[in-house]
Amino acid sequence: MNTRQSNRFAGAIGVAAAAVIVIALTGILHARFAMGDKPAERIPLTVAATGYHLQDSYLRQVSYLGLVAAGRKARLGFEISGTVAELPWREGSPVAKGQLIARLDDASLRASYSATSADLDQARSELELAKLKARRQRELRESGAVSREAFDETRLRAQALASRVEAVTARLHSIEIQIEKATLRAPYAGVIADRFVHQGAVVNPGMPVVQFIETAGREANIGVAVAKARSLQVGREYTLKLRGESFSSPLLTVRPDVDPVTRVTTAVFAIPPDIDAVDGEPITLIMEESVEARGGWLPIAALLESSRGLWNVLRLEESPQGTRTVREAVEVLEIQGDMAYVRGSLADNSLVVANGVHRTTPGTLVAVAGAR
The missing domain is CATH 1.10.287 (Helix Hairpins)
Structure with missing residues (x-):
């Protein structure tokens, strides 16, 4: 027998052996089924559920940017001409009311x-x-x-x-x-912001000597949309945020004009004395406004990105086989923290998979751990 015939013979023996093994395994399985054994059932995935409740509107936080302004600031100078004989202060020096700022010879x-x-x-x-x-x-x-x-x-x-x-x-x-x-004194307690002349300089009447900024009476000038400004109430406390810290501040007035560039009006707030605010520093007004839009809140973890700017959620539905998931499309209108305000095909009081939506697919049987 040559080599080619030997290889064919060996292959035929291997095929026959495989066929015998398959027949034997099939017989064993049929025998087990006949005795009542069944394949192990797949355990449903346990998911957390959250409720979706429809509402006609939602509250959102809006902010308006402004600047800290000193209650009073002025460029101080002499009313008469002369030679500056004394100017003891530097920029940033605090000066009490009535204290000497500069003196002429x-x-x-x-x-x-x-x-x-x-x-x-x-x-x-x-x-x-x-x-x-x-x-x-x-x-x-x-x-x-x-x-x-x-x-x-x-x-x-x-x-x-x-x-x-x-x-x-x-x-x-x-x-x-x-x-x-000939003696220039502080008209109120403040800080020397800048000096324009030095000792020995000859000044004329009205010539600025120092830039003086009041330390007390700081205000916040904040640009607010005209429509929103109409709802502001003078004397009422509002929330301002400065360097990440929030505090309450009363509204002093709302200017009756509109800035021609920004097209907003200016709301003036009093900054409490215990707040360390620097003239020209940015400050923010924090307010809440109601947005008319029918929808409901869901955790961001319950959303799965879809196409065309939409998102999918998995609604829980009862069936004869158990609880299964159904895909629903929603549109995100607002995100606040870890919650999203959405609208779409979800019905009121629906139960939705709260998180881990990437682990399951629509139509999958699941076990609900609890709803919130």
């Missing part, structure tokens, strides 16, 4: 004050002398010892000196005011 003013004060003393002395003369000549005039002309001259000179005293007094008061204006 007032040496010439004080010299003028001394000279004018001396003129006033002289005028008062001359006035006193003129009054004494007028009093004496009035007595002599009654006895006829002094002519009427001499008496009138003395009397009118006393009146002229009285006017001179008033004029010199006013001039002296004016110099006092100028000396006072």
Whole structure:
């Protein structure tokens, strides 16, 4: 027997052996079924369920961005010209109300004050002398010892000196005011935000010396849509968020105009004194609004992405064989945290697979662990 015949013979023997094994196994299985044995039933997948309840609207959180603004801020300067003699503060320095901010060299003013004060003393002395003369000549005039002309001259000179005293007094008061204006003091408690001149600089009236920002009375200027602004109530507390921290703040006013660029109006809120807010810092108004849309809330874990922007959920349905899953299409309208507000073909009070939807397919029999 050659090699090719040997290979054919061996192959025939292998096929025959396989056929015998298959026949034997089939016989064993038939024998077991005849004795009442059945294949083991598949255990249904256990799933958690959640209820879907229809409602006509839902609340969502909206935010409006604004800026922190100091209650008062101004560029402070002198009302008179002069040389800056003292400017002790740097940017960021806190200054109490009435405290010195800057001072001009007032040496010439004080010299003028001394000279004018001396003129006033002289005028008062001359006035006193003129009054004494007028009093004496009035007595002599009654006895006829002094002519009427001499008496009138003395009397009118006393009146002229009285006017001179008033004029010199006013001039002296004016110099006092100028000396006072040579000192720049804080109009309220605040912080030096910027300095525009330094010691030794010559300034003119109205020229800015420092940028001064009030530390108290901070406000939040927040742009709000006109339609939403109509619902705001002055005096009511609203929630503001600054650097991730939320706090309540009363509404002071709503401006009656609209910004031509942003097309929003400005709502002004008072920031509590214990809140550390910096002028120009962003701040947010947090509000809730009702959205008219019929739907219901479901966990995000219950959603399975579908096509064309839709999502699928697995609704639980009772059947003669048990609880099975049915695919339903929904549209997501809002997401808040781990919940989604959806609408679609789901009926009210439906039970839906709450999570693990990727582990099962529509039509699968499942066991429900519990509904929530």
